[in-house]
Amino acid sequence: MSGVGLVDVLLAMAVPALAAAALLYRDLFRATVVFLVLGLTIALVWVRLDAPDIALAEAAVGAGITGALFMRALGALPGPPRRNAPAHGAPVFWLAVRGSAGALAAVVALLLAWAVSTVPSGEPVLARLVRDAAPESGVGNPVTAVLLNFRGYDTLLEVGVLLLAALGVSTVGADRHAASLGGARVRGPVTLAFAHFMLPGLAVVAAYLLWIGADQPGGAFQGAAVLAGAWLLSAFAGVPADIPPGRMPVILAGGFFLFLLVAAGMVALNGALLCFTPATAKWWMLLIESGLLVSCAAILATLVFRLTDDERPEAGR
Amino acid sequence: MTATDLLAAALAAAGSLFFVAGTLGLIRFPDVYSRLHALTKADNVGLGLIVLATFLREPGIGSGLRLGAIWLLILFASALAGHLIAREALRRGIRPWRRP
Numbered sequence: 001m002s003g004v005g006l007v008d009v010l011l012a013m014a015v016p017a018l019a020a021a022a023l024l025y026r027d028l029f030r031a032t033v034v035f036l037v038l039g040l041t042i043a044l045v046w047v048r049l050d051a052p053d054i055a056l057a058e059a060a061v062g063a064g065i066t067g068a069l070f071m072r073a074l075g076a077l078p079g080p081p082r083r084n085a086p087a088h089g090a091p092v093f094w095l096a097v098r099g100s101a102g103a104l105a106a107v108v109a110l111l112l113a114w115a116v117s118t119v120p121s122g123e124p125v126l127a128r129l130v131r132d133a134a135p136e137s138g139v140g141n142p143v144t145a146v147l148l149n150f151r152g153y154d155t156l157l158e159v160g161v162l163l164l165a166a167l168g169v170s171t172v173g174a175d176r177h178a179a180s181l182g183g184a185r186v187r188g189p190v191t192l193a194f195a196h197f198m199l200p201g202l203a204v205v206a207a208y209l210l211w212i213g214a215d216q217p218g219g220a221f222q223g224a225a226v227l228a229g230a231w232l233l234s235a236f237a238g239v240p241a242d243i244p245p246g247r248m249p250v251i252l253a254g255g256f257f258l259f260l261l262v263a264a265g266m267v268a269l270n271g272a273l274l275c276f277t278p279a280t281a282k283w284w285m286l287l288i289e290s291g292l293l294v295s296c297a298a299i300l301a302t303l304v305f306r307l308t309d310d311e312r313p314e315a316g317r
Numbered sequence: 318m319t320a321t322d323l324l325a326a327a328l329a330a331a332g333s334l335f336f337v338a339g340t341l342g343l344i345r346f347p348d349v350y351s352r353l354h355a356l357t358k359a360d361n362v363g364l365g366l367i368v369l370a371t372f373l374r375e376p377g378i379g380s381g382l383r384l385g386a387i388w389l390l391i392l393f394a395s396a397l398a399g400h401l402i403a404r405e406a407l408r409r410g411i412r413p414w415r416r417p
Contacts, residue, residue: 186401194397201390 011045032070039063052217053143056209060225065300068232072304138281140215147219148285152274156259159292163256166299169306170252187238195237202230210293214282220289224296231301252302255295259288321373328370335363348414349406357399361392 018038025031039062046055130142130150137145147155206223213219243251262284263274270277276284342355368388372381 188404190397190400194393197393198390201386 008048011041011048014041015045028074032067032074035070036063036067039067053141053219053222056217056222057225060222060229061300065225065228065304068229069304136278136281138276138278139285141213141217141219143217144213144219144285148288149274149276149281152263152288156256156263156274159256159259159296162296162299163253166252166302169303172306186236191237192239195233195239199230199234199239202226202233206230206293206297210286210289213289214286220292221296223289223293224300227293227297228300228304231297232304235301235305248298248302251298252295255288255291255293258291262288325370325373328366328373332363332366332370335359335366339363349411350403350413353399353403357395361395364388364391 015038018034018041022031022034022038025034040059042062043055043059046052046058127142130146133150134140134142134145137149139145139149206227209218209223209226210220211218213222266275266284267273336359339356339359342359343352346352346355365388368384372384375384
């Protein structure tokens, strides 16, 4: 990356301004829209920092899926949806809450500033280690090599955490997604035609992101975000999902258990957990990622569906 | 700087101009329908020009197909978004603006 340009200065000014706007707007709808814009701007920052993989993840998950989650939650809020209700409880209590939150944020900001200022110049040691070991990983994209080969154990546990989150949400949330998804407002012939046109394309894009992730920015998680988006689109448009009730847990957990199975299989084949040989590493990683693609998409979609059943917000509360 | 670079820069600049015009319409136009009209139309042309400029910088069948797909997908998505916003506005009883 050569020097700091005008774009970088504009981005550096836009990010704090957008973050402040997202926090300070009294109108929750506006705050959500600004949050979406903030996510896309941060994705641009990652691009400028030469981290296209994180940029893709930020745009797809940070802005896309999280934005959808916020929008749906906003739709499920009781009362006049565009008004920020006055806070209940004593003002002193809220002052204390806000004061501690602000103090915590300030401490984190100071720690971050200290961490950034003490980063040694030159190429990081880890980057050199990854680059030197890259030929053994079986893939050309160093990010994928780290995620699924060098630090595959971390990713396995992270997927486990995602799965637990989805299971937790499924237990708490009501069991009426897809069919009852409050799409009445967006449903119609145009949305349906759009969904019919887009769904196959989105599936291809998700698979493409997975495949290209071996050598270029992309991968299972970015693909999963696209697939989850397709899932949401089909639900909003009223395309029936046709998933038998008992099948959903299998789809949710399949990726994790396939990962676990491969990890254990490597103990038998190569003597250690998740220890690949360079010749076959790529195919094992693709197998793991294919499972993760479907499962993570289902997990993300579940989070949006189950957290916000806005059909009957008053029921069971 | 070759002729291709110059052409790409000119196309990108023209595309940006359409984005500026669309944003100006978003800020200045009187009601939701005319704002949508400004945004969806101007931005699609602007994006098309920028996609063309990018293609000149990155020629080839593969990148051409991908860039074309990106343009087409955004065309359809923004058309749907415009339609949905306008329909919801109509449902809420927002009347189109008329010259007073």
